Amino acid sequence: SYELTQPPSVSVSPGQTAIITCSGDELGAKYVCWYQQKPGQSPVVVMYQDDKRPSGIPERFSGSNSENTATLTISGTQPMDEADYFCQAWDSSLVFGGGTKLTVL
Amino acid sequence: HLQLLESGSGLVKPSQTLSLTCAVSGDSVSSGAYSWSWIRQPPGNGLEWIGHISHSGTIRYNPSLKSRVTISGDKSKNQLSLRLTSVTAADTAVYYCARTERIHNFFDPWSQGILVTVSS
Numbered sequence: 658s659y660e661l662t663q664p665p666s667v668s669v670s671p672g673q674t675a676i677i678t679c680s681g682d683e684l685g686a687k688y689v690c691w692y693q694q695k696p697g698q699s700p701v702v703v704m705y706q707d708d709k710r711p712s713g714i715p716e717r718f719s720g721s722n723s724e725n726t727a728t729l730t731i732s733g734t735q736p737m738d739e740a741d742y743f744c745q746a747w748d749s750s751l752v753f754g755g756g757t758k759l760t761v762l
Numbered sequence: 763h764l765q766l767l768e769s770g771s772g773l774v775k776p777s778q779t780l781s782l783t784c785a786v787s788g789d790s791v792s793s794g795a796y797s798w799s800w801i802r803q804p805p806g807n808g809l810e811w812i813g814h815i816s817h818s819g820t821i822r823y824n825p826s827l828k829s830r831v832t833i834s835g836d837k838s839k840n841q842l843s844l845r846l847t848s849v850t851a852a853d854t855a856v857y858y859c860a861r862t863e864r865i866h867n868f869f870d871p872w873s874q875g876i877l878v879t880v881s882s
Binding site: 705 | 808809810811822824825826858863866867868869870871872873874875
């Protein structure tokens, strides 16, 4: 079965750029989306179709996808961005990455 | 304003059947632009897609759960349902329903989630 691999954790200082990766075989040939989940809350989509931001998502969030890696980039990271982030793609079934805990400190 | 509200038992005994309902308001499960999905998240863990039902009633399941899962829709009540048979402790999770954009398969919005514990 298809697998998406994310680093368990990423740390960044406020104002710096956070980069969260999601790896999978020929992932660049699939559309990837990203969810943000804060403690005790439901996930919220922050990126879809690799690089499209839903309305209401700040411009500091951007995405890309090429070859075997999709990337969610948060420029000028703010403390409010501290959360778990999950990537998702569709292969023969719908698959999530294991999630990355973003710490802003 | 779209709202998704789950209901069902929060405690299920091992080997029994988990049953949940997701009531949709602010949109129609018959809407052609969307499917409607179930997703779960074991405590402290990641997300697992369970399956979805389209506006036309087409259903797809996660192969790992397919033998135990039934998803159905009720257009008259504007709701979707989930049944999971022969549950074990591994099925303990927060269960979400979510509207699913059909072309790019992303979930927006999600319900608040309901914790289902499998325990005797």
